[in-house]
Amino acid sequence: MHVAKGETHWVIPDGYIPEKSSGELTSHESICVLNTSSGEARLSLHIFFEDREPMENIAYTVPARRTIHIRTATLRKDGMPIPVGVPYAIELESSIPVIVQYSRLDATQAANALMSVMAYPIK
Amino acid sequence: MHVAKGETHWVIPDGYIPEKSSGELTSHESICVLNTSSGEARLSLHIFFEDREPMENIAYTVPARRTIHIRTATLRKDGMPIPVGVPYAIELESSIPVIVQYSRLDATQAANALMSVMAYPIK
């Protein structure tokens, strides 16, 4: 049996899906989650905005002993995606401890730009 | 009632507003704050420099259950902005716990560059 490692609650204040792409790669964000345990992790994501109510309880599952790299553009709440070109923030809760990192590739220009942070753990 | 999460005191040592922009995007920095609680967060920002006195107590409010992405170029103390092209540091105090991330887009060149860090929590 492998144990769960990390924390059950994480926050990423700077979310942003670029509106456009050019060049070879596509602009995107990834929420990267590692589940080291022998059981699956059930995630619940909450999306906060500057000027409207949050989108709450978007569900996701990470299988045992796997990582998932979630493209934020694929997330849906009642069929609606996160709007592009709008600043937002991400809160992630997990049924068991996991580790979470956030990365963004901005390909607005043909020359791409990258950023990455470890999410902030709420203990 | 939603509770406040995070910390009330954060620091970002590497602040810098690029002097110029070219290409499609504009150089800028964002201080991204998430307030998960049902009450508003009252922020106080202090700006430190290499060679002059700090600009202290710049006020900002984050509404309940909202994120704000503050452009540093919009901050004012007695009507004065943070000077461009000068290294500085940011201290942020909040009336309730929040989570803070800092990101910079440098568009000095047409091909933009991105960096991001979680602010450092003072506990």
Added chain:
Amino acid sequence: MHVAKGETHWVIPDGYIPEKSSGELTSHESICVLNTSSGEARLSLHIFFEDREPMENIAYTVPARRTIHIRTATLRKDGMPIPVGVPYAIELESSIPVIVQYSRLDATQAANALMSVMAYPIK
């Protein structure tokens, strides 16, 4: 005698070896480890994927009072490298406390992009 500093267990959820390079530099990732102590640190790396079993127990040594910057493309498990163009995650265990940072240079475009995070310490 210099003491060991840091932690013995670290995680990097966002690993990715870009498939191609162009321009002057080569796309690569580095796992940067500092061993401040007077004794050597014996590392064991585990690589997790989205859709297959982990590659476990890849061994590495950091000499006393040295840093190493490990190119992930050089890691081998039973002679097999980490596949390129595939999202993965890294878990690192050390016999003594060390400090770990992860950086990626993406040179898919002639204009390169950089990202870096401190690995997440499991305490």
Added chain:
Amino acid sequence: MHVAKGETHWVIPDGYIPEKSSGELTSHESICVLNTSSGEARLSLHIFFEDREPMENIAYTVPARRTIHIRTATLRKDGMPIPVGVPYAIELESSIPVIVQYSRLDATQAANALMSVMAYPIK
């Protein structure tokens, strides 16, 4: 009287001074330190390498209520700078608590690339 905030001991495992620059900006690294206190902070930096002895006890001072952004290329030990194009790691000790961030601008290509991390605090 303003109190000192942060930690007295920080580590940055991924140091690297790019060998060349092109375009408008110059490749460089900055060690950004904030001293929030009413007294000065006396820093001692140690530089570690992959294949040679460390450069120890490089001194630096941060005045009261100031930030400094140290260009690593300006550091000297017995008149010798940190070699360019060589992976290294940084350990920083301070006489009083400070907060430390590390950023790198790589201008090897005309299109620059940026990365930044908060240094890792040893507690």
